Structures are given as structure tokens and as C-alpha cells.
Amino acid sequence: MQVQVARIGKPHGIKGEVTALVLTDAPDSRFAVGAEFVVEPATLGTLTVKSSRWNKDILLLGFEGTTTRNDAELLRGATLYFESEDDEDDDAWYEHELLNLEVRVGKTKVGKVTGLRTLAVQDLLIVEDNDGDEVLVPFVDEIVPEVNIEDGYVLLTPPAGLFTVNKESAENDETGEAADLSGTGTAGTEGTPE
Known part of the structure; x- marks a missing residue:
């Protein structure tokens, strides 16, 4: 190989x-x-x-x-x-093996792997989501519990917001509306004091 x-x-x-x-x-x-x-x-x-x-x-x-x-x-x-004559580590994958694998959360396809960024602390999977946006996913067991080369997929258990946090701020920038950071569900109220 x-x-x-x-x-x-x-x-x-x-x-x-x-x-x-x-x-x-x-x-x-x-x-x-x-x-x-x-x-x-x-x-x-x-x-x-x-x-x-x-x-x-x-x-x-x-x-x-x-x-x-x-x-x-x-x-x-x-x-x-x-x-290479043998596989030295069953839990190690090379970038060429990961490219174009389907990325799933449960049974739902959320994108595909387009690259691997190797860093000193941890590696990052580069995922193109279903909207064509790039998402960097920490390549750690807690978030990527399964890589199945034979069946062509990677299973994720992403933390909340991993695929949406940047989109929400980008959408707010495009519409010109301020994000609601108060947690009350309203960005502002109008009215006259009584």
C-alpha cells in the first residue's frame, strides 16, 4: 500500500x-x-x-x-x-484514505471529508457540509467515534453548534439584524412608557 x-x-x-x-x-x-x-x-x-x-x-x-x-x-x-508492507496502527488513517468519505451524524449525512489538517496538539478533519461550507472538526475519539473506510463513512458526535455557530453569525451580518444575546428571544422592543 x-x-x-x-x-x-x-x-x-x-x-x-x-x-x-x-x-x-x-x-x-x-x-x-x-x-x-x-x-x-x-x-x-x-x-x-x-x-x-x-x-x-x-x-x-x-x-x-x-x-x-x-x-x-x-x-x-x-x-x-x-x-508500506503492513498497517502499523489500526486506529490511524492517512489523508488519502479519508478523502471523500461521507460524514454522518447518526444516520443523517451532513457532508463529506475534503482534507486532514495535521497539527501538533490534535488533527482536524476538514469537512464540506451539505451547504458547501467548510467545517473544521477535531479528530478526537469523543467527536469522531467511528471511521469506516470499507463502508465509506465517518460517524460524528459533534458538540452543539459545531455545524451552525458560524452560519448564524454570518446570516445576521448579511441581514443586518443584531443577534439576540440576552436569551430572552427578543432583539429589542418598541413602545412608549406609560
């Missing part, structure tokens, strides 16, 4: 290095010198790591045959994959 491990960003410097968006939990071992990757688009062939170093929290990679900034620019946006 091919597993996505990085997306190449912009060139760094003039000697062919590139920045990399890391999509693996073990970047130091995965991007060791000599590591070879399958590349998408396939027209780029395979890439072999010539150098790997960190610049603060950004991984910089150099590849054999990539020696100039112009060479590095040609790699921008490419995705790196490696061949």
Missing part, C-alpha cells in the same frame, strides 16, 4: 532544497538520507533524499538530481509516498 508522507512546498535557498509539509509521525526516520519516494505527479519519477534537516519547525529536504532553485521549483506541490 502506498502511504502519503509529505507534500513539497516552496524552494529554500539556491541549492535545490525544498520545504516539506510533513504527514508522518516519524519524520526523522522516514526522511533519512537515501530514502526513496514515489512521487505524484508520476511524471516526476521517484525522488531519493540527499539531505534532510530542520530549520526551526520546518523540514528542509534535498533530493538527488535537484541542485538549483529552478529544479526545486519544479517539485512544488508534489506529493511523496512510500510503499
